Amino acid sequence: xxxxxxxxxxxxxxxxxxxxxxxxxxxxxxxxxxxxxxxxxxxxxxxxxxxxxxxxxxxxxxxxxxxxxxxxxxxxxxxxxxxxxxxxxxxxxxxxxxxxxxxxxxxxxxxxxxxxxxxxxxxxxxxxxxxxxxxxxxxxxxxxxxxxxxxxxxxxxxxxxxxxxxxxxxxxxxxxxxxxxxxxxxxxxxxxxxxxxxxxxxxxxxxxxxxxxxxxxxxxxxxxxxxxxxxxxxxxxxxxxxxxxxxxxxxxxxxxxxxxxxxxxxxxxxxxxxxxxxxxxxxxxxxxxxxxxxxxxxxxxxxxxxxxxxxxxxxxxxxxxxxxxxxxxxxxxxx
Amino acid sequence: xxxxxxxxxxxxxxxxxxxxxxxxxxxxxxxxxxxxxxxxxxxxxxxxxxxxxxxxxxxxxxxxxxxxxxxxxxxxxxxxxxxxxxxxxxxxxxxxxxxxxxxxxxxxxxxxxxxxxxxxxxxxxxxxxxxxxxxxxxxxxxxxxxxxxxxxxxxxxxxxxxxxxxxxxxxxxxxxxxxxxxxxxxxxxxxxxxxxxxxxxxxxxxxxxxxxxxxxxxxxxxxxxxxxxxxxxxxxxxxxxxxxxxxxxxxxxxxxxxxxxxxxxxxxxxxxxxxxxxxxxxxxxxxxxxxxxxxxxxxxxxxxxxxxxxxxxxxxxxxxxxxxxxxxxxxxxxx
DNA sequence: TTGTATGCGTTATCAT
DNA sequence: ATGATAACGCATACAA
Numbered sequence: 001x002x003x004x005x006x007x008x009x010x011x012x013x014x015x016x017x018x019x020x021x022x023x024x025x026x027x028x029x030x031x032x033x034x035x036x037x038x039x040x041x042x043x044x045x046x047x048x049x050x051x052x053x054x055x056x057x058x059x060x061x062x063x064x065x066x067x068x069x070x071x072x073x074x075x076x077x078x079x080x081x082x083x084x085x086x087x088x089x090x091x092x093x094x095x096x097x098x099x100x101x102x103x104x105x106x107x108x109x110x111x112x113x114x115x116x117x118x119x120x121x122x123x124x125x126x127x128x129x130x131x132x133x134x135x136x137x138x139x140x141x142x143x144x145x146x147x148x149x150x151x152x153x154x155x156x157x158x159x160x161x162x163x164x165x166x167x168x169x170x171x172x173x174x175x176x177x178x179x180x181x182x183x184x185x186x187x188x189x190x191x192x193x194x195x196x197x198x199x200x201x202x203x204x205x206x207x208x209x210x211x212x213x214x215x216x217x218x219x220x221x222x223x224x225x226x227x228x229x230x231x232x233x234x235x236x237x238x239x240x241x242x243x244x245x246x247x248x249x250x251x252x253x254x255x256x257x258x259x260x261x262x263x264x265x266x267x268x269x270x271x272x273x274x275x276x277x278x279x280x281x282x283x284x285x286x287x288x289x290x291x292x293x294x295x296x297x298x299x300x301x302x303x304x305x306x307x308x309x310x311x312x313x314x315x316x317x318x319x320x321x322x323x324x325x326x327x328x329x330x331x332x333x334x335x
Numbered sequence: 336x337x338x339x340x341x342x343x344x345x346x347x348x349x350x351x352x353x354x355x356x357x358x359x360x361x362x363x364x365x366x367x368x369x370x371x372x373x374x375x376x377x378x379x380x381x382x383x384x385x386x387x388x389x390x391x392x393x394x395x396x397x398x399x400x401x402x403x404x405x406x407x408x409x410x411x412x413x414x415x416x417x418x419x420x421x422x423x424x425x426x427x428x429x430x431x432x433x434x435x436x437x438x439x440x441x442x443x444x445x446x447x448x449x450x451x452x453x454x455x456x457x458x459x460x461x462x463x464x465x466x467x468x469x470x471x472x473x474x475x476x477x478x479x480x481x482x483x484x485x486x487x488x489x490x491x492x493x494x495x496x497x498x499x500x501x502x503x504x505x506x507x508x509x510x511x512x513x514x515x516x517x518x519x520x521x522x523x524x525x526x527x528x529x530x531x532x533x534x535x536x537x538x539x540x541x542x543x544x545x546x547x548x549x550x551x552x553x554x555x556x557x558x559x560x561x562x563x564x565x566x567x568x569x570x571x572x573x574x575x576x577x578x579x580x581x582x583x584x585x586x587x588x589x590x591x592x593x594x595x596x597x598x599x600x601x602x603x604x605x606x607x608x609x610x611x612x613x614x615x616x617x618x619x620x621x622x623x624x625x626x627x628x629x630x631x632x633x634x635x636x637x638x639x640x641x642x643x644x645x646x647x648x649x650x651x652x653x654x655x656x657x658x659x660x661x662x663x664x665x666x667x668x669x670x
Numbered sequence: 671t672t673g674t675a676t677g678c679g680t681t682a683t684c685a686t
Numbered sequence: 687a688t689g690a691t692a693a694c695g696c697a698t699a700c701a702a
Contacts, residue, residue, distance in 0.1 A: 001395070001476050001477055002476070003395075003452070003694085003695090004450055004452075006694090006695055006696080007695065007696065008695075008696095016672080016673085017672070017673045017674075018673090018674095018695090018696080019672080019673065019674080019675090019696095019697080019698075020671095020672065020673075021696095022696065022697055022698080023672090023697090023698090025696095025697095026697075026698095028697090028698085029671080029672090030671065031671075031672085032671060032672085035671085035672080047450070049446075049447065049450030049451045050451060050695080050696070051391075051392065051451065051452050051694085051695050051696070052388070052391070052397075052451045052452055052453050053387070053388040053389070053390070053391030053392040053397065053452060053680095053694085053695080053696095054388070054392045054678090054694070054695035054696045054697090055388070055695080055696060055697080056386075056387070056388030056678095056696095057386065057388040057389045057392055057677095057678045057679065057680085057694090057695080057696075057697095058677080058678055058695075058696040058697040058698080059678090059696075059697055059698090060338075060678090060697095062387075062388065064434075067435075071416060071419070071420035071423075072420065077412040077413040077415075077416045078412040080412075080416065081406055081412045081415065081416065084406075084435070085406035085407065085437065088406075088435055088436075088437050089437065089439070092437070092440070097434055097435075097436070097453060098434070098435045099399075099432055099433065099434055099435070100402075100419070100423055100432075100433045100434070100435045101423075101432070102420065102423050102424065102427070104424075105427070111384075112384065115339055115382070115384030116384045116385060116386065116387045117338070117339075117386050117387055117388060117679095118387050118432060141337070252587065252617065253617070256619050259594070260619075282587065282588070284591050284595075338678090338679090341678090341679055341680085342679065342680070343679075351688075351689085352688070352689045352690075353679090353680090353689090353690095354681085354682080354688080354689065354690075354691090355687090355688060355689075357679095357680065357681060357682085358681095358682095358688085361681080361682095363681090363682085364687080364688085365687065366687075366688085367687060367688085370687080370688080385679080385680070386678085386679050386680070388678085388679080388680090389678070389679035389680040389681090389694090390679080390680055390681080391680090391694095392678090392679080392680070392681090392693095392694045392695065392696085393679075393680035393681040393682080393693080393694055394680070394681050394682085394694090395681090395694090452695095
């Protein structure tokens with residue numbers, strides 16, 4: 001593991017000074033066509049690559065972004081991966097690398113990556129309503145973007161999917177189809193207890209829209225499949241009108257519960273969901289759904305973050321919301 | 336983003352030389368109890384953290400491991416995440432960070448991270464039978480571990496789940512239950528075409544065991560649900576004896592195909608699967624299955640890698656295989 | 671348009 | 687047991 005060629009080697013081979021090589025790379029001063037050619041040729045023949053550590057030490061940029069990931073979370077793994085992949089691709093386009101940090105490290109993790117100058121900025125995923133990291137970031141002279149919106153986002157740069165609108169859209173859809181009440185197959189009590197704000201906001205959207213339409217809402221935490229099942233038996237065909245179903249987490253189990261009772265979405269029940277497009281389409285009956293767009297969110301975050309980094313500024317306060325859209329599929333009757 | 340305190344600041348506050356501070360951190364020479372105390376106190380009050388770049392430049396270690404991830408792959412996202420999480424946790428225990436690189440970057444990515452001294456070692460996931468990165472790694476004076484085994488693993492350090500045994504175990508199980516033939520609901524033609532070696536090895540395991548038992552095998556690529564469905568109609572109840580089913584990818588679709596025909600696993604058909612434990616357990620009928628143990632594989636890789644790094648050596652040739660185990664659940668009749 | 675020289679914050683080799 | 691001091695490879699202010 002002997003070190004590779006340095007900018008000094010390149011300089012010698014090109015017959016210029018080391019600083020010229022540096023300037024060729026940064027483009028921070030004009031270079032004559034001839035020297036440019038020779039330096040680039042030398043770099044190519046030596047297969048030169050700048051030493052990241054030296055660069056970080058001399059300049060003040062690491063060309064690295066940390067991304068704080070919630071691994072063992074209630075969130076869907078596919079969504080997380082989509083977000084992260086999109087972000088890594090964006091980072092590479094800006095000649096940056098991505099450092100992976102577990103949320104488990106908590107606030108100490110933030111301190112570590114900033115204190116050790118491991119990165120130029122951080123992206124914190126899966127923010128809770130009262131996230132200690134939010135408070136920490138407010139007093140940090142360091143660009144941090146949050147995916148998810150804490151209860152008090154003042155002074156923070158956040159981006160997220162519009163879960164509140166998502167909830168409303170789904171209720172509106174069911175209402176438009178003539179549902180007399182709404183049954184939500186929601187997150188586990190555990191997820192709710194974790195205080196993830198997106199759940200809070202989604203619920204608020206559902207509640208508001210339902211209230212506006214005068215529809216009663218029933219909530220069923222996911223693992224309590226029994227409560228949902230008995231609700232199916234008791235309520236879906238009640239006299240007071242049809243019950244519309246909103247599925248969020250635990251989609252497979254929910255679909256099975258319906259199937260076990262011979263209920264076909266779109267024929268016997270109207271079912272809408274909050275899930276990925278892939279999930280919506282791979283069900284026995286493709287689901288009318290609002291899908292959270294992890295790649296969209298990721299692109300926005302990357303866009304905002306890199307524009308800031310390139311200007312050497314701190315992340316700007318502001319919540320960036322990716323709009324929710326509903327896609328109609330077979331699980332709801334033709335309007 | 337002013338720089339934080341340096342070891343020089345710590346030294347001044349503790350009334351010692353800067354080099355002493357460095358030695359306190361590395362533990363590479365003995366320090367008197369008194370100075371140790373004062374230095375540690377100074378570090379604490381200043382909240383000192385060493386500059387990663389400077390450290391990488393002066394020493395020759397970055398304390399970073401790169402992990403080359405296949406994002407948009409056929410592999411299950413949950414498995415990938417489990418592997419990665421486990422690895423990050425292990426890395427932190429060794430005071431290392433993890434750099435995320437997309438497989439998309441291919442061989443150039445390897446060159447980049449080594450050339451720029453971004454990391455001390457790399458983990459390459461999702462290796463194909465004839466992986467160009469394998470060839471590249473052989474000529475690299477740099478520790479690389481592969482998850483997955485290329486056709487020619489000579490000179491490489493690999494680790495993987497024992498897919499071949501997994502295939503055999505599943506066939507043996509069905510054979511033991513009296514199956515007269517085996518139907519494999521396998522990967523898409525696309526996945527197979529991508530040349531992932533784990534598919535090859537799994538298939539080999541199935542084929543060998545079936546041959547030994549004299550059982551005919553039928554293969555059904557996943558998206559061609561129709562072929563599997565008609566095979567169900569035609570064959571599962573044929574006279575020549577029961578057909579055992581092995582499910583690999585496309586588990587939900589496969590389960591639905593059975594359900595649609597009123598076939599209950601364990602009652603009407605014996606079904607075994609290659610999937611995660613979670614998947615096996617969340618089906619309508621819990622599945623007898625061999626589960627690939629991403630966390631086990633991860634721990635082995637981490638163990639081998641860090642022991643090498645700490646000795647400053649290159650990764651040693653050798654394939655490390657995590658044994659396959661079958662767990663019986665309700666989808667197979669009581670033996 | 672280019673070269674010289676200094677400093678970034680460590681590690682590690684000499685000394686003592 | 688501890689202090690000086692010289693790299694490490696690059697960026698950049700200052701000269702020319």
